[in-house]
Amino acid sequence: MTERAAAGLWVGVVSLFPEMFEAIARHGITGRAVATGRVALEFWNPRDHATDRHRTVDDRPYGGGPGMLMKVDTLRAAIHAARQRAVEATGQRPRVIYLSPQGRRLDQRGVQELASGPPLVVVAGRYEGIDERVVEADIDEEWSIGDYVLSGGELPAMVLIDAAARLVPGVLGHQDSAVEDSFNAGLLDCPHYTRPEEIDGRRVPQVLLSGNHGAIRRWRIKQSLGRTWLRRPDLLEGRALSDEQRELLAEFIEEYA
Amino acid sequence: MTERAAAGLWVGVVSLFPEMFEAIARHGITGRAVATGRVALEFWNPRDHATDRHRTVDDRPYGGGPGMLMKVDTLRAAIHAARQRAVEATGQRPRVIYLSPQGRRLDQRGVQELASGPPLVVVAGRYEGIDERVVEADIDEEWSIGDYVLSGGELPAMVLIDAAARLVPGVLGHQDSAVEDSFNAGLLDCPHYTRPEEIDGRRVPQVLLSGNHGAIRRWRIKQSLGRTWLRRPDLLEGRALSDEQRELLAEFIEEYA
Ligand SMILES: CCCCCCCCNCc1ccc(CNC(=O)c2csc3nc[nH]c(=O)c23)cc1
Numbered sequence: 001m002t003e004r005a006a007a008g009l010w011v012g013v014v015s016l017f018p019e020m021f022e023a024i025a026r027h028g029i030t031g032r033a034v035a036t037g038r039v040a041l042e043f044w045n046p047r048d049h050a051t052d053r054h055r056t057v058d059d060r061p062y063g064g065g066p067g068m069l070m071k072v073d074t075l076r077a078a079i080h081a082a083r084q085r086a087v088e089a090t091g092q093r094p095r096v097i098y099l100s101p102q103g104r105r106l107d108q109r110g111v112q113e114l115a116s117g118p119p120l121v122v123v124a125g126r127y128e129g130i131d132e133r134v135v136e137a138d139i140d141e142e143w144s145i146g147d148y149v150l151s152g153g154e155l156p157a158m159v160l161i162d163a164a165a166r167l168v169p170g171v172l173g174h175q176d177s178a179v180e181d182s183f184n185a186g187l188l189d190c191p192h193y194t195r196p197e198e199i200d201g202r203r204v205p206q207v208l209l210s211g212n213h214g215a216i217r218r219w220r221i222k223q224s225l226g227r228t229w230l231r232r233p234d235l236l237e238g239r240a241l242s243d244e245q246r247e248l249l250a251e252f253i254e255e256y257a
Numbered sequence: 258m259t260e261r262a263a264a265g266l267w268v269g270v271v272s273l274f275p276e277m278f279e280a281i282a283r284h285g286i287t288g289r290a291v292a293t294g295r296v297a298l299e300f301w302n303p304r305d306h307a308t309d310r311h312r313t314v315d316d317r318p319y320g321g322g323p324g325m326l327m328k329v330d331t332l333r334a335a336i337h338a339a340r341q342r343a344v345e346a347t348g349q350r351p352r353v354i355y356l357s358p359q360g361r362r363l364d365q366r367g368v369q370e371l372a373s374g375p376p377l378v379v380v381a382g383r384y385e386g387i388d389e390r391v392v393e394a395d396i397d398e399e400w401s402i403g404d405y406v407l408s409g410g411e412l413p414a415m416v417l418i419d420a421a422a423r424l425v426p427g428v429l430g431h432q433d434s435a436v437e438d439s440f441n442a443g444l445l446d447c448p449h450y451t452r453p454e455e456i457d458g459r460r461v462p463q464v465l466l467s468g469n470h471g472a473i474r475r476w477r478i479k480q481s482l483g484r485t486w487l488r489r490p491d492l493l494e495g496r497a498l499s500d501e502q503r504e505l506l507a508e509f510i511e512e513y514a
Pocket residue numbers: 099100101124125126127128129143144145146147148149150151152153154156436443444445446492
């Protein structure tokens with residue numbers, strides 16, 4: 001992996017439920033990326049660092065109250081082992097990410113930052129979270145995937161890894177990547193149609209059957225802009241449109257009214 | 258499940274990768290909720306509805322261009338089977354949800370809406386998505402989990418299911434649920450501390466060792482408000498604070514400056 005570290009993505013995962021990550025390590029685009037060595041995933045389970053008979057990984061909060069926290073010694077041992085291995089595997093110091101509802105909200109710009117930097121150690125929390133001094137001492141950045149409450153950091157970690165993996169060169173086939181790089185990054189997608197020509201009386205828009213590639217391209221840009229205007233106007237604010245895009249959006253709005 | 262339909266959560270999942278859902282069906286809080294029957298998960302794979310030799314589940318887009326779409330007949334057969342089973346299992350018509358980057362952005366309010374309504378059929382897309390006429394004919398609502406691009410709808414579906422499952426009565430232990438119901442819903446959490454009293458020279462805040470439960474409660478509210486003010490001021494806008502909350506936040510800001 002050392003030679004691949006620059007182009008590839010190395011991720012060390014700290015989690016009490018490493019088996020959950022089979023969802024991305026064994027299936028689909030991420031599964032292939034792992035199988036072909038473009039993405040490296042390694043796991044550290046705090047439970048493997050427990051020395052007591054019950055292999056305890058939780059502990060009570062100072063000040064009382066309901067809920068437990070991740071036990072400090074086993075958590076830190078796992079983070080430190082992952083960090084050391086990141087250096088061995090890639091020659092770089094990793095960025096240590098804690099998935100947390102208190103974190104910076106992930107968006108595609110954040111994914112690009114995370115995918116293009118040093119190797120990652122991602123810490124998935126369970127229970128009520130982790131000790132604040134561990135955040136201060138061992139964590140570089142906290143990230144959240146959205147304003148909803150989940151039962152742990154594993155699904156968020158998988159979301160982060162899946163989104164980042166797609167940006168690694170060679171992970172997407174030519175087909176997919178071409179679409180992603182297209183004009184409409186940051187806009188909603190246009191409607192898509194496939195066989196048959198009629199479904200429950202609904203027909204494919206004529207232009208898509210016309211073979212007129214210029215008209216098809218303009219229709220798609222117009223739909224993409226129009227949908228973004230209808231559903232996610234926030235994505236259009238502060239965004240400069242080209243002359244063509246402005247005209248197509250104006251047409252859409254005109255026809256919509 | 259019929260008798261449990263009111264209190265429980267029934268979810269039919271339409272996906273080309275049902276095994277990915279083991280991540281939530283076998284582990285942690287959701288795994289226990291499935292094992293105890295509070296959450297029912299059933300799966301429909303479009304591939305099981307394919308009749309050709311290659312069991313094809315993708316098809317080409319009208320109008321050309323890179324990327325494939327989900328094949329219409331196999332997808333619809335799976336959605337229709339899931340919908341019919343939902344009625345049999347719960348006596349209610351399900352809400353059919355398509356996870357899509359074009360959808361309404363999920364937040365905790367949306368999770369509450371989805372968890373408290375009829376049974377759900379969640380459709381996880383792959384490739385570039387699904388035919389727009391299938392959305393019109395078969396989908397009730399489109400939801401997105403955030404502004405980042407993933408390789409399919411499975412992780413988003415699991416995020417939705419995990420967040421909704423936590424709201425089902427009995428799924429969280431008393432401990433966890435108490436925390437969730439507490440004053441600070443919609444605010445960021447306060448810092449937490451557990452053993453030992455000192456980590457790398459950092460000590461636990463004295464108040465948490467004081468045994469003064471009133472002071473501890475106020476400190477936690479103050480930290481929660483302060484952190485939200487620092488990191489997520491958008492969560493405080495348009496939110497009415499109680500007199501006590503206003504005073505505690507003012508103290509935090511005073512000390513911060
Ligand atoms: C407006 C959002 C406010 C969220 C406030 C949540 C406060 C509840 N604290 C207890 C708690 C700690 C940890 C979790 C587990 N969640 C994650 O580890 C997590 C990690 S990243 C993430 N992104 C969105 N949602 C999430 O729940 C997460 C769940 C509840």
